[in-house]
Amino acid sequence: MTDKPDLEALRSEVRAFLAAEAPTGWRDASRTQDDFVRTQRDWFGRLVKAGYAIPHWPASFPGGGRSLAEQKVIYEELAKADCPRLLLSFVSTYHAFATLHECASDEQRAQYLPRILEGETWCQGFSEPGAGSDLAAIKTRAERKGDVYVVNGQKVWSTMAQFADKCLLLVRTASDGPKQAGITYLLMDMKTPGVSVRPIHQIQGDEEFAEIFLDNVEIPVSERVGEEGKGWAVAQATLASERGLTLMELSYRMRGALSRVAALIREHGHEEDRGILRDFGELVTQVDAVCAIADQFLDNRIRGIERIGDASIVKNSYSRALRAYAKLGLRLGGIAEQYIAPITFGDLNTGNWMADFMNSYAWTIAGGSEEVQRNIIAERMLDMPREPRAWVA
Amino acid sequence: MIELNELTDAAQKAFPADSLSPGRDESWRLVAEMGWLMVRLPEEDGGLGLDREASAAIHFEMGRVLATTPLIPAQLGLQAVLASTIPARSDWLERLAGGEYAPLHMLPASVLNGTKGTLSGTVGGVFDADMAVAVVAKLPDGYALIPTDAPGVSVVERPIWDTSRRLFDLVLDGYTPDPDLMLTDEAGAQALHDALAPEAHLAIAADCLGAANAALDMTVEYMKVRRQFDRPIAMFQALKHRAADMKIRIAAAEALLWNRVRDPEATLTQCGAAKTLAAEVFAYVTEEAIQLHGGIGLTDEHPIHRFMKRAMLNLQLCGSSDLWNERTGREALEVS
Ligand SMILES: Cc1cc2nc3c(=O)[nH]c(=O)nc-3n(C[C@H](O)[C@H](O)[C@H](O)COP(=O)(O)OP(=O)(O)OC[C@H]3O[C@@H](n4cnc5c(N)ncnc54)[C@H](O)[C@@H]3O)c2cc1C
Numbered sequence: 001m002t003d004k005p006d007l008e009a010l011r012s013e014v015r016a017f018l019a020a021e022a023p024t025g026w027r028d029a030s031r032t033q034d035d036f037v038r039t040q041r042d043w044f045g046r047l048v049k050a051g052y053a054i055p056h057w058p059a060s061f062p063g064g065g066r067s068l069a070e071q072k073v074i075y076e077e078l079a080k081a082d083c084p085r086l087l088l089s090f091v092s093t094y095h096a097f098a099t100l101h102e103c104a105s106d107e108q109r110a111q112y113l114p115r116i117l118e119g120e121t122w123c124q125g126f127s128e129p130g131a132g133s134d135l136a137a138i139k140t141r142a143e144r145k146g147d148v149y150v151v152n153g154q155k156v157w158s159t160m161a162q163f164a165d166k167c168l169l170l171v172r173t174a175s176d177g178p179k180q181a182g183i184t185y186l187l188m189d190m191k192t193p194g195v196s197v198r199p200i201h202q203i204q205g206d207e208e209f210a211e212i213f214l215d216n217v218e219i220p221v222s223e224r225v226g227e228e229g230k231g232w233a234v235a236q237a238t239l240a241s242e243r244g245l246t247l248m249e250l251s252y253r254m255r256g257a258l259s260r261v262a263a264l265i266r267e268h269g270h271e272e273d274r275g276i277l278r279d280f281g282e283l284v285t286q287v288d289a290v291c292a293i294a295d296q297f298l299d300n301r302i303r304g305i306e307r308i309g310d311a312s313i314v315k316n317s318y319s320r321a322l323r324a325y326a327k328l329g330l331r332l333g334g335i336a337e338q339y340i341a342p343i344t345f346g347d348l349n350t351g352n353w354m355a356d357f358m359n360s361y362a363w364t365i366a367g368g369s370e371e372v373q374r375n376i377i378a379e380r381m382l383d384m385p386r387e388p389r390a391w392v393a
Numbered sequence: 394m395i396e397l398n399e400l401t402d403a404a405q406k407a408f409p410a411d412s413l414s415p416g417r418d419e420s421w422r423l424v425a426e427m428g429w430l431m432v433r434l435p436e437e438d439g440g441l442g443l444d445r446e447a448s449a450a451i452h453f454e455m456g457r458v459l460a461t462t463p464l465i466p467a468q469l470g471l472q473a474v475l476a477s478t479i480p481a482r483s484d485w486l487e488r489l490a491g492g493e494y495a496p497l498h499m500l501p502a503s504v505l506n507g508t509k510g511t512l513s514g515t516v517g518g519v520f521d522a523d524m525a526v527a528v529v530a531k532l533p534d535g536y537a538l539i540p541t542d543a544p545g546v547s548v549v550e551r552p553i554w555d556t557s558r559r560l561f562d563l564v565l566d567g568y569t570p571d572p573d574l575m576l577t578d579e580a581g582a583q584a585l586h587d588a589l590a591p592e593a594h595l596a597i598a599a600d601c602l603g604a605a606n607a608a609l610d611m612t613v614e615y616m617k618v619r620r621q622f623d624r625p626i627a628m629f630q631a632l633k634h635r636a637a638d639m640k641i642r643i644a645a646a647e648a649l650l651w652n653r654v655r656d657p658e659a660t661l662t663q664c665g666a667a668k669t670l671a672a673e674v675f676a677y678v679t680e681e682a683i684q685l686h687g688g689i690g691l692t693d694e695h696p697i698h699r700f701m702k703r704a705m706l707n708l709q710l711c712g713s714s715d716l717w718n719e720r721t722g723r724e725a726l727e728v729s
Contacts, residue, residue, distance in 0.1 A: 286645075296651070
């Protein structure tokens with residue numbers, strides 16, 4: 001496929017930038033946590049300056065206002081140049097952005113969005129030990145005392161919370177009535193007294209997510225997004241970002257990262273192995289279909305068309321393709337991938353296929369598991385009846 | 394876009410979803426009346442001059458009702474004549490756009506050269522040859538229009554499991570090709586094939602996904618009314634998730650199809666890959682659909698089996714999944 005002239009120009013521009021500035025050796029240079037944070041911040045800063053960090057933001061921000069076609073070019077080129085994904089600023093540039101952009105007050109937007117570009121990072125404090133798939137069951141309490149909410153409770157699985165400056169926090173302000181109705185959405189400074197963070201070891205050895213303990217944490221009422229008790233609706237904006245908006249970048253990055261599988265095929269001399277070529281071809285088509293459906297989703301969204309379930313379809317298509325991608329890489333890599341090697345934080349890019357394979361579960365579980373998305377599609381899109389809930393106390 | 398919605402609406406009115414596989418001859422008349430044979434024919438040749446998207450939208454609707462009318466081979470045959478310079482070209486175009494039928498064959502031909510310029514052998518995969526005035530076939534010397542009533546030409550039906558379509562062999566026995574009906578020479582045959590094959594793939598893919606959607610709808614509706622253990626079986630999560638998976642896979646394959654339909658530069662391999670994914674998804678949906686219908690899914694009265702039969706035939710048209718997956722893999726290896 002060849003691009004239209006304006007895209008062609010952008011592609012050469014991005015390529016020229018990457019030829020000069022793409023980080024090399026970042027895998028080796030981000031194997032400790034401090035190094036990881038340093039390399040991520042550095043690369044984010046340079047992408048902001050070059051105008052490629054937030055192509056999906058409005059045009060009023062430097063580097064924003066890009067068309068979908070332009071965004072794709074950028075993501076594809078970043079992946080092809082094997083640049084690190086911006087894991088540290090992912091929640092900031094997507095979930096925090098979407099939430100603030102769609103639901104926050106003008107003051108909140110004016111205060112926080114520019115700071116993201118300066119490097120302020122966010123984490124998402126939704127899940128709790130007793131509230132995962134059943135997110136509305138959160139128990140973390142917030143009591144209003146004058147101008148502040150006093151918050152007590154515990155959050156879990158919060159990605160990059162240990163490095164975050166701010167937190168998108170869901171709390172309970174009422175426990176009578178339907179459980180969705182008592183939820184309030186707060187913006188929390190992670191340095192507030194009473195906040196403590198304990199990283200959790202993941203199966204591939206990283207400490208990528210963390211627990212957050214909240215002990216009489218005081219959050220100003222001015223940091224509330226939306227009305228008290230109406231936080232569930234705001235949370236939907238965050239989740240919609242997680243389930244839909246992010247996926248174009250991720251899909252096109254996976255498209256670009258197919259070159260890693262191709263490299264393995266060559267490295268192991270499988271260029272004429274028809275079975276492997278077939279499996280690779282099937283994966284390529286699956287990834288192309290994911291890109292196509294992510295495109296369609298965002299295209300529709302821009303035109304104001306979004307049905308319940310659309311984002312779930314995109315998310316499940318992506319998460320399945322990611323598992324298939326990692327699994328083929330793992331298979332082709334052979335025994336070498338079973339040796340424990342120093343890896344970097346990341347998803348499909350750690351430098352070890354076994355780690356990528358383990359990481360690929362992130363998307364079939366995080367952001368609402370695959371099964372929960374299936375429920376949404378079946379019940380809200382195909383209009384199939386819900387199961388009786390007689391056992392709920 | 395308005396044109397497209399109009400086409401889809403017209404198709405849904407003419408071929409309502411509640412009547413599967415309406416009679417062939419009547420459907421064919423309807424198709425001709427609505428001008429669908431002329432969809433891809435340029436306006437200067439008396440056609441509607443519409444793009445691939447319009448054509449795919451119609452094939453999608455034809456798939457949805459398991460149409461019996463052989464619109465795909467008819468359109469391909471017409472485009473082959475269109476690309477030619479035979480003396481009676483405009484005459485043929487007018488006849489074909491008006492409702493005479495000259496399909497392109499959809500399976501390989503095994504035609505042997507005979508003595509003194511005659512040909513013998515079989516051209517496979519001709520849909521509805523019984524109503525064809527001629528068949529567009531790839532012969533050793535290039536593509537040709539072969540009148541079905543010419544000496545040395547006969548058609549033999551090859552009964553198939555797919556109850557929504559009819560398949561024939563065109564049998565040549567000492568047939569002498571008419572030089573005035575040679576659409577290409579030997580060298581031009583590959584170019585014509587490469588020009589028509591993407592069209593064929595996209596048409597079949599659209600047929601598959603229209604039908605897959607209909608099979609899913611039918612299955613979900615059935616699951617909502619069929620009761621076991623005091624509740625509709627649609628309430629069981631184990632089954633609901635299977636329905637959701639069908640929806641997810643159809644949606645992704647559809648997105649890829651429209652993407653390639655709208656991309657005039659999509660390569661033959663990319664179109665073959667879209668067809669492969671669509672046909673695989675269609676086959677998977679119909680397998681699930683029969684299982685979820687239980688015993689009734691195995692009866693002749695219930696229509697769900699007809700979807701499965703069409704899916705399995707579609708998988709075989711224009712090259713197997715293995716072939717296209719391999720080509721896709723090979724090409725992706727070259728560029729990455
Ligand atoms: C890598 C990673 C990063 C994450 N990052 C964050 C973050 O930054 N912030 C944050 O707030 N959260 C985060 N999460 C949490 C994530 O949202 C939850 O893990 C997820 O919603 C599932 O909840 P759970 O882990 O409690 O599993 P459970 O809800 O206990 O689910 C266990 C199993 O039961 C299934 N299940 C549960 N209910 C149903 C049902 N009704 N029907 C069918 N199956 C069901 C699930 O699909 C799953 O297979 C992250 C998770 C992961 C894995």
